[in-house]
Amino acid sequence: xxxxxxxxxxxxxxxxxxxxxxxxxxxxxxxxxxxxxxxxxxxxxxxxxxxxxxxxxxxxxxxxxxxxxxxxxxxxxxxxxxxxxxxxxxxxxxxxxxxxxxxxxxxxxxxxxxxxxxxxxxxxxxxxxxxxxxxxxxxxxxxxxxxxxxxxxxxxxxxxxxxxxxxxxxxxxxxxxxxxxxxxxxxxxxxxxxxxxxxxxxxxxxxxxxxxxxxxxxxxxxxxxxxxxxxxxxxxxxxxxxxxxxxxxxxxxxxxxxxxxxxxxxxxxxxxxxxxxxxxxxxxxxxxxxxxxxxxxxxxxxxxxxxxxxxxxxxxxxxxxxx
Amino acid sequence: xxxxxxxxxxxxxxxxxxxxxxxxxxxxxxxxxxxxxxxxxxxxxxxxxxxxxxxxxxxxxxxxxxxxxxxxxxxxxxxxxxxxxxxxxxxxxxxxxxxxxxxxxxxxxxxxxxxxxxxxxxxxxxxxxxxxxxxxxxxxxxxxxxxxxxxxxxxxxxxxxxxxxxxxxxxxxxxxxxxxxxxxxxxxxxxxxxxxxxxxxxxxxxxxxxxxxxxxxxxxxxxxxxxxxxxxxxxxxxxxxxxxxxxxxxxxxxxxxxxxxxxxxxxxxxxxxxxxxxxxxxxxxxxxxxxxxxxxxxxxxxxxxxxxxxxxxxxxxxxxxxxxxxxxxxxxxxxxxxxxxxxxxxxx
Numbered sequence: 288x289x290x291x292x293x294x295x296x297x298x299x300x301x302x303x304x305x306x307x308x309x310x311x312x313x314x315x316x317x318x319x320x321x322x323x324x325x326x327x328x329x330x331x332x333x334x335x336x337x338x339x340x341x342x343x344x345x346x347x348x349x350x351x352x353x354x355x356x357x358x359x360x361x362x363x364x365x366x367x368x369x370x371x372x373x374x375x376x377x378x379x380x381x382x383x384x385x386x387x388x389x390x391x392x393x394x395x396x397x398x399x400x401x402x403x404x405x406x407x408x409x410x411x412x413x414x415x416x417x418x419x420x421x422x423x424x425x426x427x428x429x430x431x432x433x434x435x436x437x438x439x440x441x442x443x444x445x446x447x448x449x450x451x452x453x454x455x456x457x458x459x460x461x462x463x464x465x466x467x468x469x470x471x472x473x474x475x476x477x478x479x480x481x482x483x484x485x486x487x488x489x490x491x492x493x494x495x496x497x498x499x500x501x502x503x504x505x506x507x508x509x510x511x512x513x514x515x516x517x518x519x520x521x522x523x524x525x526x527x528x529x530x531x532x533x534x535x536x537x538x539x540x541x542x543x544x545x546x547x548x549x550x551x552x553x554x555x556x557x558x559x560x561x562x563x564x565x566x567x568x569x570x571x572x573x574x575x576x577x578x579x580x581x582x583x584x585x586x587x588x589x590x591x592x593x594x595x596x597x598x599x600x601x602x603x604x605x606x607x608x609x610x
Numbered sequence: 611x612x613x614x615x616x617x618x619x620x621x622x623x624x625x626x627x628x629x630x631x632x633x634x635x636x637x638x639x640x641x642x643x644x645x646x647x648x649x650x651x652x653x654x655x656x657x658x659x660x661x662x663x664x665x666x667x668x669x670x671x672x673x674x675x676x677x678x679x680x681x682x683x684x685x686x687x688x689x690x691x692x693x694x695x696x697x698x699x700x701x702x703x704x705x706x707x708x709x710x711x712x713x714x715x716x717x718x719x720x721x722x723x724x725x726x727x728x729x730x731x732x733x734x735x736x737x738x739x740x741x742x743x744x745x746x747x748x749x750x751x752x753x754x755x756x757x758x759x760x761x762x763x764x765x766x767x768x769x770x771x772x773x774x775x776x777x778x779x780x781x782x783x784x785x786x787x788x789x790x791x792x793x794x795x796x797x798x799x800x801x802x803x804x805x806x807x808x809x810x811x812x813x814x815x816x817x818x819x820x821x822x823x824x825x826x827x828x829x830x831x832x833x834x835x836x837x838x839x840x841x842x843x844x845x846x847x848x849x850x851x852x853x854x855x856x857x858x859x860x861x862x863x864x865x866x867x868x869x870x871x872x873x874x875x876x877x878x879x880x881x882x883x884x885x886x887x888x889x890x891x892x893x894x895x896x897x898x899x900x901x902x903x904x905x906x907x908x909x910x911x912x913x914x915x916x917x918x919x920x921x922x923x924x925x926x927x928x929x930x931x932x933x934x935x936x937x938x939x940x941x942x943x944x945x946x947x948x949x950x951x952x953x954x955x956x957x958x
Contacts (some may be wrong), residue, residue, distance in 0.1 A: 337781070443898055474882065475878065478883075479894045485891075542813065548867055559814055560819075
């Protein structure tokens with residue numbers, strides 16, 4: 288299946304000002320050349336440590352962040368400069384779920400008005416139709432009609448997160464960017480929200496860009512995973528490729544650090560973790576260029592690319608066709 | 611470094627209890643009545659042991675921790691029961707006597723180092739503070755010790771960091787500084803309240819390894835409070851699961867993960883996304899943790915979340931029962947608890 292949306296060589300650089308005339312002296316390369324393709328009904332994971340630029344990537348795609356260079360192509364059209372136009376289809380079809388549900392909702396608005404906002408923006412509905420749609424949406428997220436007249440603070444964290452999802456799906460979007468949607472939630476509530484996100488995906492054929500630092504959750508949710516470091520992808524590939532056959536030292540290190548709920552094997556894991564840490568210190572220079580930047584991606588197989596420099600590349604059979 | 615045999619035999623081997631909590635009850639005043647956030651908790655901590663306390667938010671884990679070091683305001687909090695340390699009951703101690711123990715015998719690592727560190731004090735001075743109050747070292751020796759401590763927690767350039775302020779450090783570095791403060795006086799007990807929650811996995815692994823290495827040196831007992839069962843499986847020797855202010859299950863780490871009994875523990879374990887069950891649905895626990903004011907005083911507190919289990923299967927006043935040596939479970943409802951079609955039961 289071909290992709291419906293494409294991000295090409297996305298860059299977001301923030302200027303650092305300083306010196307005598309407050310001129311631009313340098314840039315922070317928050318996102319530095321990221322390319323992705325999105326297919327219908329799939330979930331794409333974006334993983335990285337804090338500060339790696341994963342949230343900025345999400346925000347740049349939806350238009351909350353200015354893009355320095357690069358292109359976003361949506362259904363064959365270049366939408367890079369019309370992401371925030373009120374009447375653009377892009378703006379309607381791409382929605383976002385935020386990490387902190389509390390601060391992403393206006394505390395002075397009722398749930399009714401919060402969920403109705405995208406509907407009022409993008410759809411021509413009468414008041415009755417709008418009401419019906421809202422009740423429908425609340426039903427989808429498993430809440431009763433009375434919730435409409437309450438305020439965000441009257442809900443628990445998990446419920447609020449579900450309201451955030453209801454708002455995001457209000458206009459039948461094609462894709463939802465979920466920025467750490469469950470990292471503020473307790474385990475059982477997290478399970479609830481994740482189950483629910485999968486349900487609506489199956490029902491409406493949504494795509495997700497799932498941004499998270501929790502590899503366990505990403506593994507549960509995603510089909511395709513990209514690992515980010517310093518604004519670039521170090522490795523991108525299908526879930527199995529990444530977890531079973533990680534190639535980049537950074538990915539290996541990240542995977543070895545995930546806690547596992549099997550206490551019997553924890554000493555093995557600890558030794559392995561130490562080993563990887565030693566390898567990381569020793570071989571780090573091979574994986575990053577002189578400025579400590581990540582090399583460009585080169586593909587290992589049809590759905591697995593890794594950022595390895597020229598020295599290492601020889602060791603692998605690098606297939607030239609980039610998927 | 612602990613060897614594998616040592617870790618596995620830990621709960622059998624060391625019998626030196628350094629902290630004993632008996633029937634601890636911490637109640638907060640809300641309007642005119644008191645509500646129990648920690649309800650009749652009894653625990654003991656042994657030397658060289660990592661005791662993990664897990665539960666969702668609102669279950670009273672942090673309140674328990676802060677009660678141990680007496681951080682509650684007596685105007686609106688009532689703490690009753692006994693916390694026995696070194697022959698004295700911490701609950702009854704006066705502020706002055708408490709200060710002799712806090713930071714000296716008991717170190718506390720807070721969750722959010724940015725708000726726990728003083729933004730106006732240099733890192734070195736903050737670490738030195740507890741040395742100043744609790745030891746007889748002179749200034750030169752203290753300064754030297756500060757650098758040693760920073761080095762010990764794995765900070766690369768101790769001299770520079772000692773002169774910096776907390777905002778200049780990264781999250782992981784700040785947490786290391788917190789640990790340096792906590793271990794400055796070689797405490798017998800370390801209480802770590804969600805020490806790695808705000809950190810990335812790689813840093814989390816480093817901090818946890820660091821805590822264990824330090825423990826191996828000092829033989830301290832660690833109380834680790836966390837909601838992350840993965841972290842528990844990585845470091846704990848014994849685990850206490852809390853729900854709505856009570857301990858509902860307590861067991862060694864192997865026992866708890868391989869043979870959990872209480873419905874709450876089993877549901878929690880089953881709601882973790884796991885490799886073997888990638889595409890399956892995650893287990894969801896109905897309902898939410900009851901808030902303090904809505905807590906029922908009698909009966910099994912977990913019963914509203916497993917309504918399909920008959921009332922008669924619960925105990926009237928649920929107690930902790932020892933079902934195998936060292937494994938305690940509250941209430942009797944676990945005997946009748948099964949997952950739908952028992953799909954999770956086989957591997958648990």
